[in-house]
Amino acid sequence: MAQNVLVIGEMVGGALAPTSKELLGAASRIAEGGTVAIALLGTGAQASAAEAFTFGATQALTSGDATYDVFRSDQWLPAAEAAIAQASATVVLIAQSMVGRDLGPRLAFRNGSSAAMDCSRLEMVGGKLQVTRPAYGGNALATYEFASALAVITVRAKTQEALDATAGATGATSELPGPGEARTDVVSREASASEGLQIQDAPIVVSGGRGLGDPEGFRLVEALAAAFGSERAAVGSSRAACDLGWYPPSQQVGLTGKVVSPDLYVAVGISGASQHMAGCSGAKAIVAINKDREANIFKSAKFGIVGDYKLVLPALIEALKQAR
């Protein structure tokens, strides 16, 4: 059955976010002849719409009002509802971002249903949409169908493939209403992102956990990342290490942190709890460095070193330098 799919788009620095391109790819695959629309709110909406057409959108609904640049659900929600109506959407896709976490459930509830959150697979099975998502901290994969007229789905980053860009592709554009009042006032914002290469984008991620024993351990982890090449490797951490204040929460990998899918993920002093693995199981190869041979991390790793990181990391840094 044809689905009219609406993607709630996001922008980074006024340009179409990579996750929005992934969502357009997924939308194109499940539309089965229906339309693929994208809603874009805030500065850069027009230019991003033009880009979205090259990644599979057939319709764009935009408002370039700069008030939308800061996400406030009270303001985005009516615009998203207007977009659903204008696109006659039967399926809404949103990234599992701070926008999706907030807007997804609200849009679903307003349409008398629940959203399917943090989905990693979307497919049409015999004309019916099925979505699959990790549950129980990643110990289970749950598959759902919708009995509602509207299916609201938030999608995990890096799980969907974007289409190859078709240069010059265009589509229909229409205006969304400007923002209304917001009940909730944003008083202040503080960025804590690390400089330079972000863990979501890095081909190599080296993460430290509680097994480092102290925050100083992260200096060795950072040195290991630098030995792989600072232009290629970024540093992440487990929640336990973040909760202890050893590393900023923005670097947390896992179910409630960031999802990374690098070519190489090096876990140092991390036990491999399912909730941590939920954030890195998409890595092409995992290397575990842990002193406990029985640690769960070795079940997911391709290569492992059993040993004390304080001895292994300096040796590894040296070996990488020699190999250059």
Place this chain on the structure above:
Amino acid sequence: MHLVICAKQIPDPETPPSAFKIDSNAVVPAAGISPVLSPFDAQAAEAALRLKESAGDTKVTVISMGKESAQAAIKQVLAMGADEGVLLNDDAFEGGDSYTTAKVLAAAIRKLGDVDAVFCGRQAADWDMGQVGLGIAEDLGWPCAIVAKDVQLDGSALVVQRVLTDGFETVKEPLPAVVTVSNELGDPRYPKLQQIMQAAKKTVTTWGTGDLGLDASGVGAAGSKLKLVGLAQPQSGGAVQIIEGETPEEQAQGLVQALRDARII
């Protein structure tokens, strides 16, 4: 003020993967591992109790939708310092999705009548959905701030510090309002033995569909729109290759060689 904590009892999320079993699209409770209060709900309770301490003259009610066994989760929050407990227990509530769960919890909050703020966990650590708090807010027509790490009272508003993907944000939401709480709030308090004993003696009110004025056809499995059609265990990866060596240097060189042979670096 009257604060409500929504607390769910779930299988222990620290259950080792080897003890995690699924049968006929349902999780089989692991032998010898008791269900627990969902960890973020303990943090939601902590946030509410901190507010009670700073605001004074505040009543805190803990609500749980679940079977009789969920009394244990309610008692745990009572032991932490909540004043009253309500169990929402009715066969009709079973097999629901987030939408029907939010509907039942919102009906209970409406019945309590004078509630100023509702505290939920950012997500229940069984299904990891993270939507019931927002659902309660939508049902009641209240604002909701999600993923909070700090909650303060400022007159008739809550000042909530939220965790964003790359930083923090402080928002002010007028009461009545809903907040969902994350682990960045810090560790929940550990009840003292005396508090545990006092909580054990407290009576917990039980409400069903009739008490809440809800129709059985609109709740539980009957009212759910998100239908679970499959539950499976993900396949674990292949075998690990342990890099042996007499010294850390040998291990390190072996690993670098293995990574190069596999064309990973």
